[in-house]
Amino acid sequence: MRRIEKSLGGLLLLVALTYSAQRIGLLDLSRLSRGFGNLGELVYEVLPPNPAVLPETLMALLETIQMALVGTFIGFTLSLPLSTLGLRTIFPSIVTVPIRIVLSIIRTIPALFWAIIYVIAVGLGPLAGTLAIATYTVGYLSKLYYEAFESVDTEILDTLRCAGASKFSLIRFAIIPESMNALVSQLLFIFEYNIRSSAVLGFVGAGGVGFLMVNFIERLQYQSLSTTIVSTLLIVLFIDLASSQIRRRYLPQLQRPHMVRA
Amino acid sequence: MAPEILRIRNLTFSYDGGRPILNGLNLELGEGEILSVMGRSGSGKTTLLKLIAGLLYPYDGEITLKILKNRLGYVPQQIGLVSNLTALQNVLLGSLGRPGGYGRILGIFPEEEVEKAYKLLNELGISELADRKAALLSGGERQRVAVGRALMQEPQLLLADEFVSDLDVFNAMEVMKITRDLCRRKNVSVIMTMHDAFLVKGFSDRVAVIGNGRVIRDFPASQLDTESLSKLLVGDAVV
Numbered sequence: 001m002r003r004i005e006k007s008l009g010g011l012l013l014l015v016a017l018t019y020s021a022q023r024i025g026l027l028d029l030s031r032l033s034r035g036f037g038n039l040g041e042l043v044y045e046v047l048p049p050n051p052a053v054l055p056e057t058l059m060a061l062l063e064t065i066q067m068a069l070v071g072t073f074i075g076f077t078l079s080l081p082l083s084t085l086g087l088r089t090i091f092p093s094i095v096t097v098p099i100r101i102v103l104s105i106i107r108t109i110p111a112l113f114w115a116i117i118y119v120i121a122v123g124l125g126p127l128a129g130t131l132a133i134a135t136y137t138v139g140y141l142s143k144l145y146y147e148a149f150e151s152v153d154t155e156i157l158d159t160l161r162c163a164g165a166s167k168f169s170l171i172r173f174a175i176i177p178e179s180m181n182a183l184v185s186q187l188l189f190i191f192e193y194n195i196r197s198s199a200v201l202g203f204v205g206a207g208g209v210g211f212l213m214v215n216f217i218e219r220l221q222y223q224s225l226s227t228t229i230v231s232t233l234l235i236v237l238f239i240d241l242a243s244s245q246i247r248r249r250y251l252p253q254l255q256r257p258h259m260v261r262a
Numbered sequence: 263m264a265p266e267i268l269r270i271r272n273l274t275f276s277y278d279g280g281r282p283i284l285n286g287l288n289l290e291l292g293e294g295e296i297l298s299v300m301g302r303s304g305s306g307k308t309t310l311l312k313l314i315a316g317l318l319y320p321y322d323g324e325i326t327l328k329i330l331k332n333r334l335g336y337v338p339q340q341i342g343l344v345s346n347l348t349a350l351q352n353v354l355l356g357s358l359g360r361p362g363g364y365g366r367i368l369g370i371f372p373e374e375e376v377e378k379a380y381k382l383l384n385e386l387g388i389s390e391l392a393d394r395k396a397a398l399l400s401g402g403e404r405q406r407v408a409v410g411r412a413l414m415q416e417p418q419l420l421l422a423d424e425f426v427s428d429l430d431v432f433n434a435m436e437v438m439k440i441t442r443d444l445c446r447r448k449n450v451s452v453i454m455t456m457h458d459a460f461l462v463k464g465f466s467d468r469v470a471v472i473g474n475g476r477v478i479r480d481f482p483a484s485q486l487d488t489e490s491l492s493k494l495l496v497g498d499a500v501v
Contacts, residue, residue: 153340153342155338155340156344158312158315158317158338159336159337159338159342159355159408159411159412162335162421163332163335163355163356163359163411163414163415164332164358164360165355165359166358169358173344173358173369174344174355177344177347178344178345178346180346181346
């Protein structure tokens, strides 16, 4: 009986997969081969990159980095109080549940959608992108932070409660210092993520290098486009590397044991 | 007889409504007295300390503490130091119940508190470690810092939960001796949970043995002998 059930399940999965592949055009071989041809043509058209647009590209990239930097900073500043309000080890559920629901809603909406919302609200440009990044950062960083905060040893909190520490003191003198490594490491992680994310936000008009890329695509200037793609790739790669190097210092499991002088 | 500082009557407590871990427990403690609570693992020793400290509730029965507000020091089993703070900063945390001014938000404690913390570190024999992060301290040093933090509260009652159980016997004796001498000098009453009969006998005034959720024997520490203790806890003389 169980064997028949298994075979039937396998068959159903196969049918569902084939149907879905056919619906999205994956079984249309002539279209696929045409696509590969087009790709070849695109590669031919984007090469060599156009160095004339390099200054313009670098300015746009600078704007992207600024968006990520300011957005991450605003998000970080807001996520600290919000994540502490979501702490079940400190506050009652009447406070933590609504906070966690709001943060969850913020996280559910992708950064790109937030960018569209802010483009409608404040118009095209980097301001919309920065606000989108800040909002998304609040949602994500707050969750990462309250999880890190909640993993702080409850015995530390118990001893300080006995000493008469207020809720604020518990957060200020126990939870934040004890989670400092996680705080810095996750802040750098979200900054790396925001650099990549802000490059894409320009596609919906939220400023930065993405905005420039869309302009080049619309004007069919593929060689200029390749200049922006390669520059973006190099800059993002560099920031990723630098950030992960700094981040390693704050991740205990990645630290090498070191000698302590007596 | 010294004036009573703690009186417990018919204390009953269970976690999540299950089988009571403490069931009608009675206990008293005099001012300046050092009491060791012994019992098998899971007998409710830690629970008793947490109930006295006000960290667990609700409970049935009565716990009467005759001490001033914030004057109860607690040293938990895993010590509970903030590993990213220095030894001095950890000791200073014991003063959080007292007014500290706006500077404390920035981590600047009043000068007299800092002096007091330095003095305590000195008395505990670890003044040279004041600026070392707790994460880099050895087991015995961490224990001393935890005792310093509790004493920084100027406690009338100190609760210590198996706080030397992770130390070798020499370190454990050293920490116990320092703690006992400081508590005697400052007239601090102490309740500590402990497994080691040798340490209990050497450093306590009285012993209370817990079994079946209540105190099954309460006697002067000088009368403690391992044979009767093992009979009491294991039901047979195993030593």
